[in-house]
Amino acid sequence: MATDSSNYQEEVLGQADVMLGPGQTFESIDRDITDIVLTNKPPKAWWIGLGIAGALMGVLMLSVVMLLFFGVGIWGINSPVGWGIAIVNMVWWIGIGHAGTLISAILFLFRQDWRTSINRFAEAMTLFAVSAAGLFPVLHLGRPWMVYWFFPYPNTLGMYPQFRSPLMWDVFAISAYATISALFWYIGMVPDLATMRDRAKLKIQKIIYGIFAVGWRGSATHWHRYEVAYLLFAGLATPLVVSVHSIVALDFAASVIPGWHTTIFPPYFVAGAVFSGFAMVLTLTIPLRKIYHLEHFITLRHIDNMSKIMLANGLIVFYGYLNEVFFGWYSAHEFEMYMIWNRMTGPYAWSFWALIFCNGVVPQLLWMRRIRRNTIAIFCIAIVINIGMWLERFVIVVTSLHRDFLPSSWGMYTPTGWDWALYAGSAGFFFFAMFLFLRWVPMISIFEVKEVVHKMEHKH
Amino acid sequence: MKWNQEELSREDLLSGKRPGQPTAILDSAQAAQQAKADEIVFKQHQDRRLDLAEVRTALAGKEGVAYWNSLEELCEDPAFTELMAKEFPSLPETTEGLDRRSFLKLMGASLAMAGLTACTRQPKELIVPYVRAPEEFIPGKSSYFATSMTLGGYAMGLLAESHMGRPTKLEGNELHPASLGATNAFAQASILGMYDPDRSQAVAHEGDPSTWQAFIDALGQQLTSQDATQGAGLRILTETVTSPSQAQLLTELLDKYPRAKWVQYEAINRDQAYQGAQVAFGEMVDTIYHFDRANVILALDADVLGEGPAHVRYARDFSTRRDVSGGSTDMNRLYVIESVPSITGASADHRLAMRSSDIERWMRALARAFGIDAPGPELSGAEQEWMSAIATDLREQGSKGVIVVGDRQPAVVHALAHAIHGVLGSAGDSLTYVEPVAARADVQTPALRELVEEMSDGSVELLLMLDTNPVLTVPGDIDFGDALQRVPFSAHLGLYKDETAALSSWHVPMAHYLEGWGDARAFDGTFSIIQPLIAPLYDGKTSQQILALLLGDTETTAHDLVRNYWREHGLSGSFDQDWRRALHDGLVADSAASAKRVQAQATFDAYEETSSDLEVVITPDSAVWDGRFANNAWLQEMPRSLSKLTWDNVVMIAPATAESLSLTNGDEVTVTVAGRSVTGPVWVQPGHAQNSISVQIGYGRTQAGQVGSEVGFDAYTLRSSVAPWFAVGASVQSTGGRHRLATTQMHGRMEGLKDRKLVRVGSLAQFLQNPEFAHEGVHDPAEDETLYPPYDYSQGYQWGMTIDLNRCIGCNACLVACQSENNIPVVGKDNAAMGRTMHWIRIDRYFAGDMDDPEIHHQPLTCMHCELAPCEPVCPVGATVHSADGLNQMVYNRCVGTRYCANNCPYKVRRFNFYQYADETTPQLKLMRNPNVTVRTRGVMEKCTYCIQRISEARIKAERDHRTIQDNDLKSACQQVCPTQAIAFGDINNPESEVSKRKAHSLNYALLGELNVRPRTTYLAKVNNPNQLLGSGEVA
DSSP states (O other): OOOSOSOHHHHTTTSTTOOSOTTOOHHHHHHHHHHHHHTSOOOHHHHHHHHHHHHHHHHHHHHHHHHHHHOGGGSSOOSSOOSOHHHHHHHHHHHHTHHHHIIIIIHHHTTOGGGGGTHHHHHHHHHHHHHHHHHHHHHTSSSGGGGGGGSOOOOTTOOOOOTTSHHHHHHHHHHHHHHHHHHHHHHHHHHHHHHHHHHOOSHHHHHHHHHHTTTOOOOHHHHHHHHHHHHHHHHHHHHHHHHHHHHHHHHHHTSOSTTTOOTTHHHHHHHHHHHHHHHHHHHHHHHHHHHTTOTTTSOHHHHHHHHHHHHHHHHHHHHHHHHHHHHHHHTOOHHHHHHHHHHHHSTTHHHHHHHIIIIIIGGGGGGSHHHHTOHHHHHHHHHHHHHHHHHHHHIIIIIHHHSOSOGGGOOOOOOOHHHHHHHHHHHHHHHHHHHHHHHHSOSSOHHHHHHHHHHHHHHO | OOOOOSOOOHHHHHTTTSOSOOOSOOSOTTOTTOOHHHHHHHHHHHHHOOOHHHHHHHHHOGGGHHHHHHHHHHHHSHHHHHHHHHHOTTSOOOOOOOOHHHHHHHHHHHHHHHHHHHTOOOOOOOOOOOSSOOTTOOTTOEEEEEEEEEETTEEEEEEEEEETTEEEEEEEOTTOTTTTTOOOHHHHHHHHHHHOTTSOOSOEETTEEOOHHHHHHHHHHHHHHHHHTTTTTEEEEESOOOOHHHHHHHHHHHHHSTTOEEEEOOSSOOHHHHHHHHHHHSSOOEEEEOTTTOSEEEEESOOTTTSSTTHHHHHHHHHHTTOOTTSOOOOOEEEEEESSOOHHHHTOSEEEEOOGGGHHHHHHHHHHHTTOOOOOOOOOHHHHHHHHHHHHHHHHHGGGEEEEEOTTSOHHHHHHHHHHHHHHTOBTTTEEEESOSSTTOOOHHHHHHHHHHHHHTTOOOEEEEESOOHHHHSOTTOOHHHHHTTOSEEEEEESSOOHHHHHSSEEEEBOOTTTSOEEEEOTTOOEEEEOOSSOOTTOOBOHHHHHHHHTTOOSSOHHHHHHHHIIIIIOOSSHHHHHHHHHHHTBOTTOOOOBOOOOOOOOOOOOOOOOOSOEEEEEOBTTTBTTTTTTOHHHHTSOOTTTOEESOOOEEEOHHHHHHTTOOTTEEEEEEETTEEEEEEEEEOTTOOTTEEEEESSOSBSSSOTTTBTOSOOGGGGOOSSSSSEEEOOEEEEEEEEOOOEESOOOOBOSSHHHHOSSOEEEHHHHHHOTTGGGTTOOOOOTTOSSSOOOOOOSSOOEEEEEETTTOOOOSHHHHHHHHHTTOOOOOHHHHHTTOOOOSSEEEEEEESOSSSOEEEEEEEOOOOOTTOTHHHHOTTOOEEEOTTSOEEEOGGGOOOOOHHHHTOTTOOOEEOSSOOSOOSOHHHHHHSOTTSOOOOTTOEEOOOSSHHHHHHHHHHHHHTTSOOOGGGOOOHHHHHOTTOOEEEEETTSTTSHHHHHHTSTTEEOTTGGGOOOOSEEEEOEEEOOOGGGSOOOOO
16 A cells, blocks of 8 residues: 655545555654653643643542532532532543543444544543543532442442442443443553563663563564453443443433433433544644644544544434424423423523534534544534533423422523633643653554554454 | 429529620621621621720739730720720720721731730639529520510510520410510510620710719719709600500609609500591590401501501401401401501502602591581592491491501591591491500600700709610701700610710610510500519619619619519419419400400591602611611521611612602712701612602611611611601602612512412412312422332321411511521521522512502412422531431531532521621520521521421420420420411321311412422411402402
């Protein structure tokens, strides 16, 4: 697939099938990817990004301290809106966390080779997003220091958690997902860590990467065991991709509140999660490949494929919205009908219509190949979808709660500065972790890209 | 009820139990208006808090002389003085602002003081048991004592619950005619009033702390000079006095000083009613209504169910005639014509919004229909239609018809009502005339004006103001404050260092009614005893003690003053026995005033046309009354019955008038009448009379305390001494500003009442035709439509509740009673505005129909204790569970605060502690709390428990007696306080219980029953009794 043209961006990468730039050898791949970590000084953008994320981490600390000191009253929540944007953020982050495992596990099982350039990175994003998500259900508790009561540990109280509660299922679903994602990510990284160890120049680097490489020598037995383990993990992670957001959806679906009590929620939440996960992967990938000059690893084909997945999921999500409206009317149940009407015309109608615009209208642009291959356009669309998916959760959480059955109890919810501060802080945490990831581990799976080179060479 | 101790001596009741005398003014109970920012300040403030007692000990301590040398210097430092004033408002106050320099000084002083407190050795305390335990003084067991609370001078009998010598809860006294076992919100909240940490705690002279002895000496000197002039310069100002012992002392005083004067002034007085009686009968009378006998009631600007000395009793009498659940179909019919919507209006079968100033014209026409010569213009339109319908109805009912005229209507309207009663022959049947109950019935406002003139021209030398706050409460055209400063010696007795105390030369703290002995008369004249439950927390004095002091008696205790009166004047025969009986019962049996024969013979002058300009109506406030309850956070946060507003008074205005003036809720306006103006926020109130605005008195106080100061605006300014209740010719000017109002219910409508079927209403005719009307078009799932076997409740108890919407008048008594019983905190205005009020029972108010003339419904909501409670399965830690007797229980200790349960509650009755709302530091408030109910901390959910502590108490008692709990063993707090007995609570396994009987009635329905949550609290649908002449009688 080699070409003579030096301008591969136009000449080669413009073609549909290219998933790796030309002229890549095992050596060049090793060098390009490991040098980012081992030798190169980080680019200026990295420092700026780390600085901003670090500042937001400070905001996170401050808002957590304020929250623990004064209580959840510093937020805008009230009766009837007992859950505010803390829960919106939790669901949003968990949704984002879906892309990584989906890319690494499901696409692996489907033998989608193009995933290799983005899976490491997307999995890291998953881990950090799930960690950011994990902040909220703990912090939103009235007494967060009692959070260990969620776990079924033997205790003198003789008390066990209450397994009928969807929040309880959440605990298991999310913790299982986080554990599997972390292990999957680490297992998949072992051969690369060995490469890092071998290429490291400083002793300290050799030692640290050596420890994490757990004695990988690249023998055939190692590779065999690795392949089996990875396949097993992929098999384990795949149902979790579906289960974790289904269960988050059940937090709502298992209740009696109009707008929550909906059987379509689990599949529709999963589709939404994949939708938002890919949007976030694109949001991060596009600037990264530019800053780190990784265009030959993450090609327009990757962008294009991800956009297609996004479009497909966007259509499922949009179908979900239409379904909700339809069944609201078809139920002939006054509270359901009112709920839909209130979403569309009530005080939070802006959020509903913004949601339809972001998640229903804008993704339609992805039908066009030209748009799918225009990184700037895709970046903007991905941002819009991120916002749209946040709004979706806002619409579900807030507009359903603020007007339920008895008009006497209806109310309004306005997030306070501390609500937003914790959200910004969680983003700070996410990006801070992402920046450290970029600096400490190879962001692209070296050996898997080499496999692709190998396969491509042998096709010829 | 137990035989009480006759004397609650301080030593007996309090020794060893009483915490250190709280000398420091601590943060208000409820940290009322804590915004987040405030809260930070509040925390800092707490950190700096010093204990004056300890400071005093330290300063007085001998061992520290050398050490404290520098501190003594410090004590003279102005910054220190300032600090002390801030920390301890009982010290002189400064009003200077705080600049940087003085701030630094102050901080320095406070640091020095902090060091001082840290080094103080704590006094040794011994904990020892009683050698001789007081009778009936059993830890963990409450005892009850009869006492009375007065409002406007009139008594309502109470039973006070006492735990280890501390009063903790007030109930109605079943024997007392003004209570019949129920009370109102004011009585319920008065327990907080007693423990209010803002109460005045020391005698003050010119603002400086002083002593009782110094006051006695100073007063003694003044009296010596008054002796010479027969008391020419002596004036005593009180509110309305019904107390026989106080009246006796006043009589003796006026005998001793013949030229002295006793003036009564009550802001919410009965001047116009008395004048009306004078017009009609030539003498003053009190009218006592018998609503249990009346078939047709017409209330003109009269909130008979919500205001006045007998409103609790009247509500009971009224409601007994609204009850169709017992099979009776003999309902009364209530017509209300009023300018400002009241709970009486909300309970009416027909309500007409009419300007207060137009009611006289209407009433004259009604009188003419009864052949009374009352000249005036003919009516037209709806007014005429109403007049003829009511006249027909009244005439048909004869003596069973009654007209109640509100105290704000002018004398002539009262006189016309008396005249019509004469025609109907109501006296002796549906009403009784009696001699005025007040010790000296008089028209108060002219006397007040005269007093102020005398004060201004310097002829008053010695003025005593007993339990009154005239600087606040006099009409805006009288400058009492200015006149007061011209009086050389003025002394104020009051619960608070209020506006009057600030301008008086002396202030003496008063004993709360739960602390001091007294007596008073009920609305019907029944003599009631005020028996204290605790020794005065701050050495407060009673009015009787001050009057005795004027008579030269410094020795007799408050108790003996009352007892001696009754020994000498009241009770004859075997005094000790009678007196014990009176204390036990809380009243002197059979002492009600006897009926008086009067003949109405009035001629009425020509009608003076009132202009059609904008009218301003001044009303008492349902929370702070005339301002005396302004520092009571329970009342401030109690959502007002009609507006559901908290923490504010407003300029109320009809929707149509608001539209024409382009005003909306929260717009700040300046209301001007006769050159005096106030500025306040607009509230658009459906059902308000058009072209009329109303303001509530009692707000805008400057010296109420930490809760009540600077809340709202002072509507007394608009009042004039000639037209105290309403005036025409007002103007409203928008200032362009906005004011944040805290309302607990933003949506007044049922948003499609027909579909939602939340409050179910039908007419009597509908009910008779179809007793099942409340269930029409509603499909509640059958109990067996489930795969799961039902829980077996056949053994033991199964609790349940019904709320009769036909009886409920929305008076809020249950809301405050619940707050008192269950230690429910207040949250402050900001949190209330965010929708975070904590009330376990809330009263939903709905409007139906036209905005200008709506039907108004009240619907109290407690936790419904659903059998299939949606809150239970969603709690991840099992903090809310079902009990074997059907209760939905909340385990505070287990709650982690996910709030999922509240989200999943269709009734939204769960309440969350978003902050640490309960005040855990103020010592007085610790004393006040119900020891049987946990005080909740931040981050836990709470809700109605069906008063589980009462259930447990009843169960223990019943088990001890080897029997089951019966209806009369157990009442929930809301049930017990309810004036109309709208709430029934008990064992639904027992078919004989009241609640079972009510649940079996065809009017019984489950709110949101279609959700299949099977609420244990159900409602009895409302039945109206409309007049066919005024519409179809079909309810929309």
